[in-house]
Amino acid sequence: MTEQRRSAASRIVPFLRVEQEMAADRMERAVAVVCGRHPRLAEIEVAWFGNKLQGDSSGRYHALGFLSDPDKGLEEGRGFVVDVVGGHVMRELPLERRRDLPTDIGALA
Numbered sequence: 001m002t003e004q005r006r007s008a009a010s011r012i013v014p015f016l017r018v019e020q021e022m023a024a025d026r027m028e029r030a031v032a033v034v035c036g037r038h039p040r041l042a043e044i045e046v047a048w049f050g051n052k053l054q055g056d057s058s059g060r061y062h063a064l065g066f067l068s069d070p071d072k073g074l075e076e077g078r079g080f081v082v083d084v085v086g087g088h089v090m091r092e093l094p095l096e097r098r099r100d101l102p103t104d105i106g107a108l109a
Contacts, residue, residue, distance in 0.1 A: 022059065026052060030062040030082040037089050044072050049098060053081070055105035060085045063102045065095045081108060 027050055035042035050064025065079035077095035081102055082088070090108060095101060102108075 023052065026059060026062050026084050027064065029084040029087075030064050030080070033082045033084065033087050033089060034064065034080050036087075044074065046072070046074070050101065051103065053105045053108075054103055058085075061090070061105060061108070065098075065101050067095065067098070 027048070030050060031048055046066045047069070048064055048066055050062055052059050053061045053063055060083060062082050062084050063079065064082065065077060066074060067077040068074050079091075079093045079095035079101045080089050081091040083090055091102075093100075
């Protein structure tokens with residue numbers, strides 16, 4: 001029987017890897033929803049960033065976006081709030097800086 005060593009992080013937060021995988025899955029689903037609405041984005045290598053909205057314990061809503069990159073044909077950055085369960089974009093807004101992306105579920109009101 002071989003004993004596996006666990007990292008300090010996995011001992012402190014045992015579900016960290018599972019949570020990271022769930023966050024990556026939510027991000028992939030959110031990007032797919034946005035690309036369904038804007039098919040041109042699926043053809044471009046977009047540098048997506050985003051996060052689950054605070055106050056959303058179910059993880060249903062995800063905010064994501066990209067900044068402008070004229071070299072890739074992205075003249076203006078865009079931000080989106082996506083319902084990853086329902087599969088639709090709830091909000092779309094211009095985005096100049098990463099910090100302009102909504103972080104809280106209250107932004108939907």
